[in-house]
Amino acid sequence: MSKKAGMEVSLAISEVVKMVDTDVIAAYPITPQTHIVEHLAELVANGELDAEYVPVESEHSAMSACLGASATGARTFTATAGQGLELMHEVVYVAASMRLPIVMAVANRALSSPLSVWGDHSDVMAVRDTGWIQIFVENGQEAVDNTLCAFRMAEDPRVLLPVMVHLDGFHLSHMVEPMIFPEEQEVKEFLPPLQYPLPLNPAKPVSMGDFGPPAIFTEAKWSQEINLEKSKAVILEVWDKFAKKFGRQYKPIETYRCEDADTLLMTMGSYSETAMGAIDNLREKGQKIGLFRLRLWRPFPFEELREVAGSAKNLIVLDRAISFGGPGGPVVSEIRNALYPLEKKPKVVGFVGGLGGRDISPEDFEAIIRRGMEISKKGSDREFEIYGVRE
């Protein structure tokens, strides 16, 4: 029977990495992910986890070492945040294009400068195009469950793609929560051993990451794209299998009180739980408002988004990252793009907020919604709004 335990979410993630008998961890510490990698180092040092722990000299080396390990067929894990994710940036693309099933927890952190160790989604948005499967979690239980699911998705022979599990730095990584952990036997039943089809093996040599001239590059990229698109079916299947076994169902888009809503708010990550408070308050006042959250960021859930949002009158999107000199919110620009082909679609208003660890209270969410509806009606001379800036 699964056991319930209270601990810091970072440590819970490490516990799951231990439970799945990860083979190789190559990681570099960076706030606010440090507790994940420190705890893993302890688990390996005290023998609880039989793994190769490579304490590399930088995140660039961390991802590089993970590539090599995963290429031999080893179950591989790492974690990073903010600047660390940026430092490994060039190698992140390679993990996906080389189809290596690495799992990485990202404790989302703001990108400098100014130097911020606090959470926002700017690090996530910088790796949108890398080809990884990307999932957002909002609380400790989701972090535990989706770390386990991540291995299952990544290593599925129909997928073989790396997976990022995004959790808000500090706001989630450093929360102490009660979580239900699977039993060892349940994990074994849910997650079969990794069998990489063409690993580096002297007995059967292969070349990986070869040079690709113009004549073949497009084909290689298209093969990668189609595989990422097809992986969505496996992601849904894994979530269904997880629900059957553990009783908790995850979906690409999670909805809250959207059924008869004419205005929708969209968030990603742990701030969603605070937003629910605002939704409840406004519902009590009679407003037909709902919230939906994108759990599956890549591959982007076009169908589900169009279904949830297509019929709403207003859609207010909160981005916790800013794309300078452009659409403002990276997420809102993708939402608009996804809704564009629809004949009937909502008016979309984008807000940037919660940057660099700035809190957003339920009252703040209510203010965002009020202002968003005002802009829906009267328009704005700005492409996007920022919430909470002191003027």
Next chain:
Amino acid sequence: MAKSEKKPKSENELTWQEVECGGIATEPGSARGYKTGDWRSRKPTYDFSKCIKCAICQTYCPDAAIWPNKEGNYEADMFYCKGCGICAQECPTKVITMAEEKE
């Protein structure tokens, strides 16, 4: 030595579905099938009467494309020779002259 072997489908012919997962090359040594000779715009021509079989050209060739022929004279394999002209530059007895590649 260094004969051009039967090649798998070249990169100009593979469809996207035929690209191996992750671009992994499963045939070891497949670089041997890559016709770098196509890159040439000049080619080496020989006056073997001057050749002293010292193998300096082979030593300098960046592509390891020069090997002794039947007579023991050192000659470039045109499948790989990129026409860089280093052999012509280094030959102590001036056996080699670079000429325009007409193909």
